Amino acid sequence: MNNTLRHWREAATLILAAGSHHGGSMSIMASQLDQKKKVFDYEVLLLTRSQNSGFMPNALVFPGGVVDASDFSNDWMKIFERHIKKPNFGLGVVKQSHISRPPMFATDRVQFGSLIPGEVAFRICAIRETFEESGILLVVPENLDVDVNQNFIKAYEENEEEVSRWREAVQNNPVQFIEMCKKLQCVPNIWALHEWDNWLTPTFSKNSKARRFDTAFFVCCLPKKPVTKDDQKEVTSFQWATPQETIEKYKSQATWLPPPQFYNLSRLCNFSSIQELHRFSCSRGLEGCERWxxxxxxxxxxxxxxxxxxxxxxxxxxxxxxxxxxxxxxxxxxxxxxxxxxxxxxxxxxxxxxxxxNTQPKYRHVNPIFPDIRAEPQSRL
Known part of the structure; x- marks a missing residue:
C-alpha cells in the first residue's frame, strides 16, 4: 500500500450491472420510445449505508470500500501464478501516459514492498468489498484461462453455506479473502472489472476532519442478477434498479446519491442495453481515466x-x-x-x-445525460 498518503485513503468501488428479466429485446423497444424515458434491460446494484456509518450515512452507493494491506499482499502471487508473466496479470497495459495517469494507478508499489500492480490490487479490493457487503462473489476457477474481452461473467453461487461462512470470516479479517481463494481454488475475477473513473473526496474546510478518499471506480456486467444479501452492518439494505429509476428517485428527494454515484448513473443512461454497456466498457477500459x-x-x-x-x-x-x-x-x-x-x-x-x-470527455469516455439537461452533452466517440 502507499504508506506515504497523508490526505486521503485509497479505495475501490464497483458499478455492478446485471441483466433483468426483461431480456435483450427491450433495447429495441427503447429506440422506439421517447429518449427521455428509456427502457433498460439491466439494473445496477446499489446499497444503502447505515445511518451510523462514519462516511456518507444513509447514502445510496455502489458496493466498495477502503483498500486493505492484504489487497497488496505478495501472497496473491501464488494465487495468480498462471497470470503473473502477463502485463498486469493479463489485464493489459493502459494507453494513458504515465504523466497524466491518476497517482493511485501510476504509483510504483514495489517501493512499498508489494509485487501486486495497483490495477490488480484495486480490483481485488472492489471484489472483496462487494463480497463483504452483498455476498456476491466474483471469482473464477484457478485453472481457467480468462480474457478481458470474454463474454458475461457469472457470480460464484456454489456451496452457498460454505461461502457464507467465508464471507463472515472476510468481514472480520480481510486477509481471509486470500485464504478463501486458496481453499476454494479460485481467483478473483479481476478481468471482469473494467476501469471507469477516479474521484477524490473534496475538501470542505481547512480544519475539516472529514475522511477523504482517492477512489477507483470499475464496471462489471453480469448476465443476470445474482443472489444478494446485505450485511446488516455498514449496509442496511440493497436494491437493483435501472439508472434512470434511481436518478428519478434522487431528484424527487426519495433518496440521496453522492455526486460520483449520481454522475456515473447518468453516464450509464447512454446505454439501455447490457450488451452495449459490456462492449463499451471492454473496449474503453484500457484507454485510461482522469482523476476528478x-x-x-x-x-x-x-x-x-x-x-x-x-x-x-x-x-x-x-x-x-x-x-x-x-x-x-x-x-x-x-x-x-x-x-x-x-x-x-x-x-x-x-x-x-x-x-x-458540454465538455468533451477524455479517454473515449461518455458524458452523463439527463432528461432535462440545459447544456447538451457531446456525443460518444
Missing part, C-alpha cells in the same frame, strides 16, 4: 460544484486543502449558467440536483 476533484465555487446566491473542464474550475486547484483557499465569484448562479460557457458542474435548482455538461 470537485471544487466548490461560492456564487452570490449559492454554490456551484465544478469539475475539470468547467469555465469556473481553477487552473491550479488546492488538491490537499491545506491552504484553506476559498473559490468565489460575485456573480449569481443564474448569470453563471448563461450559454457560451464550458459546463462541467453540479448545481441544485429549487431543491432539484443536476449536472450540466
Amino acid at each position: 476533484l470537485p471544487i466548490t465555487v461560492h456564487a452570490e446566491n449559492g454554490v456551484v460544484h465544478t469539475l475539470p473542464g468547467d469555465a469556473l474550475y481553477p487552473e491550479d486547484p488546492d488538491v490537499t486543502g491545506e491552504s484553506g483557499r476559498i473559490y468565489s465569484t460575485d456573480k449569481t448562479i443564474e448569470v453563471l449558467m448563461e450559454k457560451g460557457c464550458s459546463f462541467h458542474r453540479f448545481v441544485v435548482y429549487d431543491g432539484v440536483p443536476n449536472y450540466y455538461v
Whole structure:
C-alpha cells in the first residue's frame, strides 16, 4: 500500500450491472420510445449505508470500500501464478501516459514492498468489498484461462453455506479473502472489472476532519442478477434498479446519491442495453481515466460544484486543502449558467440536483445525460 498518503485513503468501488428479466429485446423497444424515458434491460446494484456509518450515512452507493494491506499482499502471487508473466496479470497495459495517469494507478508499489500492480490490487479490493457487503462473489476457477474481452461473467453461487461462512470470516479479517481463494481454488475475477473513473473526496474546510478518499471506480456486467444479501452492518439494505429509476428517485428527494454515484448513473443512461454497456466498457477500459476533484465555487446566491473542464474550475486547484483557499465569484448562479460557457458542474435548482455538461470527455469516455439537461452533452466517440 502507499504508506506515504497523508490526505486521503485509497479505495475501490464497483458499478455492478446485471441483466433483468426483461431480456435483450427491450433495447429495441427503447429506440422506439421517447429518449427521455428509456427502457433498460439491466439494473445496477446499489446499497444503502447505515445511518451510523462514519462516511456518507444513509447514502445510496455502489458496493466498495477502503483498500486493505492484504489487497497488496505478495501472497496473491501464488494465487495468480498462471497470470503473473502477463502485463498486469493479463489485464493489459493502459494507453494513458504515465504523466497524466491518476497517482493511485501510476504509483510504483514495489517501493512499498508489494509485487501486486495497483490495477490488480484495486480490483481485488472492489471484489472483496462487494463480497463483504452483498455476498456476491466474483471469482473464477484457478485453472481457467480468462480474457478481458470474454463474454458475461457469472457470480460464484456454489456451496452457498460454505461461502457464507467465508464471507463472515472476510468481514472480520480481510486477509481471509486470500485464504478463501486458496481453499476454494479460485481467483478473483479481476478481468471482469473494467476501469471507469477516479474521484477524490473534496475538501470542505481547512480544519475539516472529514475522511477523504482517492477512489477507483470499475464496471462489471453480469448476465443476470445474482443472489444478494446485505450485511446488516455498514449496509442496511440493497436494491437493483435501472439508472434512470434511481436518478428519478434522487431528484424527487426519495433518496440521496453522492455526486460520483449520481454522475456515473447518468453516464450509464447512454446505454439501455447490457450488451452495449459490456462492449463499451471492454473496449474503453484500457484507454485510461482522469482523476476528478470537485471544487466548490461560492456564487452570490449559492454554490456551484465544478469539475475539470468547467469555465469556473481553477487552473491550479488546492488538491490537499491545506491552504484553506476559498473559490468565489460575485456573480449569481443564474448569470453563471448563461450559454457560451464550458459546463462541467453540479448545481441544485429549487431543491432539484443536476449536472450540466458540454465538455468533451477524455479517454473515449461518455458524458452523463439527463432528461432535462440545459447544456447538451457531446456525443460518444
